[in-house]
Amino acid sequence: MKEAVSNNLMEQTFRRLREAGETALMPFITVGDPDPDTTVDILLQLEQAGADIVELGVPYSDPLADGPVIQRASERALVHGITIETCLETAKKARNRGVTMPFVLFTYYNPMLQMGLEQFFTLLRQADISGLIVPDLPFEESEEVLRLGDEHGILLVPLVAPTSSERISLILSRARGFVYCVSSLGVTGERSDFHKGVDDFIASVKAGTDLPVAVGFGISNGEQVQRFSRICDGTVVGSAIVRKIEDSLPLLQSKDQREQGLLQIRDFVAQLKIR
Amino acid sequence: MKQVPDEHGRFGPFGGRYVPETLMNALIELEQSYRKYQDDPEFLEEIGYLLKQYSGRETPLYYAERLTKHLGGAKIYLKREDLNHTGAHKINNAIGQGILAKRMGKQKVIAETGAGQHGVATATVAALLGMECKVFMGEEDTKRQQLNVFRMKLLGAEVVPVMSGTRTLKDACNEALRYWVSHVQDTFYILGSATGPHPYPMMVRNFQRIIGDETRRQILEAEGRLPDMLVAAVGGGSNAIGMFYPFVEDSDVRLVGVEAAGRGVDTDYHAATMTKGTKGVFQGSMSYLLQDAYGQVLPAHSISAGLDYPGIGPEHSYLKDIQRAEYYPITDQEALEALQLLSRLEGIIPALESAHAVAQVAKLAPKMKQDEVLVICLSGRGDKDVESIMAYTEGGAEL
16 A cells, blocks of 8 residues: 555655755646536646646535636536546546646545445546545545545545644644645635735644645736745646636637637646746 | 434434535534533523513414314414514524624624525524624525515615525525635624534524424423424424424424425425435535435425425434434425415415425324324414415416
8 A cells, every 4th residue: 555655646746846846836627617528638738838736626516615716617517417437537538648747636525425435436546546635525524535545545635724723733644645725714716815824824834744735725827826836835726727718618619719729728827837 | 312413513424514624613613612602591591581572482382273173183283483573483593693603702694595584584683783794695586585685684684696506595505605714703604504514403403492392391281291293394404403303202203394395206396305315415514415326416496495405404314314203295386285275274374484394284184183283383474475475376377
């Protein structure tokens, strides 16, 4: 088991970046928005734009932790009946098309529960998924998922929030892969202000773990990526990219302008990358 | 029977706390505050005073003689929660949580609402306690329940129409939770049903158990014995759990929950969580749930906005699984007929929610003996529904 974990692609990527003194750019996209084939094409663009690790969002009918942009993306994907299986098939297709960066699956708890946790982790391993984020599965409810993740070599990445305070050390004690710091109170979505005290919060998390620390929720432009890259090991950009995809829908869905739509997304992500 | 919930908020396998990390400390703080005040005589006295002098408790237990004769079976009593201030049982819980919010030093409260009864109750308590109040309501429901929207505004609350998802109660709950995540430091979420993450199902039950506690005292006085059956409508299940809980240990008392079958449990338009649902995690707790094979939550349908919900409180799921309570579906049509029956026979226009319980009794009572006794929880009055009932009975609107 130990070996399987140390061979984890995401851990390797963080190690490589740390040695090079770089931070990870970690885009989030909703799989199947607007359709699975386009997701594969977008993943290729993200990698070319310099993404280091990608979060693959499983669309869900009731995304409690998400703001309107990702809610709409979920709705668009669910029109096509996207399931966890579809998401994992999409990940495999992207691998076959040459995407090499690590995949982290972002899913609410109920869809994985309905599949059956054993089956879920088996499929994750087969699809070369490195890590797992479950936004509605707090520490207290996570024991079985963590155990199965360890057995299958899938890293259960915990979220810590500015309100976590004394829970931080508890959460860090069972963290795997990296620690995901929620930048602000609230749901996902672009914002101009972050929680005051966010720097102290991130510093306190960094002090409590040797794992990489990534920041997300609200990071939407290159300036903000720079700001947080100075104090952590990775930045997650979600809603801003999903909004870019939404804005590009007319292009993506037209035969002769599809390339242009994909390039728009690539350019947007490329300018987030610190070079 | 063992005490539920346990320290993890579990009712057997149900309940728990499945929420974003941002809310965890707020829920822990809420639970600690609640446990601190739960048995505090001053806290209980303050709530008791308001329940009596402000809401008009205790509510009567009324013997519905004409309904009893008409159905020709068990003796039927109505627990008149419709006579509460604001017209439904929701005020019991809103007063309790409002006073708790005050003790915790919170000046802002939020609530979700379906039919608008919990929204009105919360807006009322917020006005009484001088708190700022925001109520999240599905846009679809704001149309079905315009009167209640206006009542909330009169009471000084802001009504936020929710445009996401199915634009009904489930999405109002999502939006209230999302708002709470963003404003958790100064805002108290007054959750209206026996649903959601721990400690809400336990706390709401305890604030609503006054329904069952009074019923027990009143029926012993009237009949000299406990009833054979209690019947209550379940959406999330707060009036039902309030009625059932004090009787759970009395195994001779049948507990009957009535859920909304909408256009029928074999159509795609119902809210029959117990009849058609499966176990899953939804809005903070493990319970029965209307969902597809992939764990996506299915839209619910009911003529009654208060029952139009794909989930149910975890304690009800527990009572079902240990076979302590039974749950039956009633269609829109049956509920409408029962509403008219009760109106004509007893001069009481029930809320559409409560009419579901009456409809189930219309099926069960005739099969019971005349010396048997049952109590219906008449959870709310029908004034709010008059307009939409008119659309069906006079205007030919389709169910």
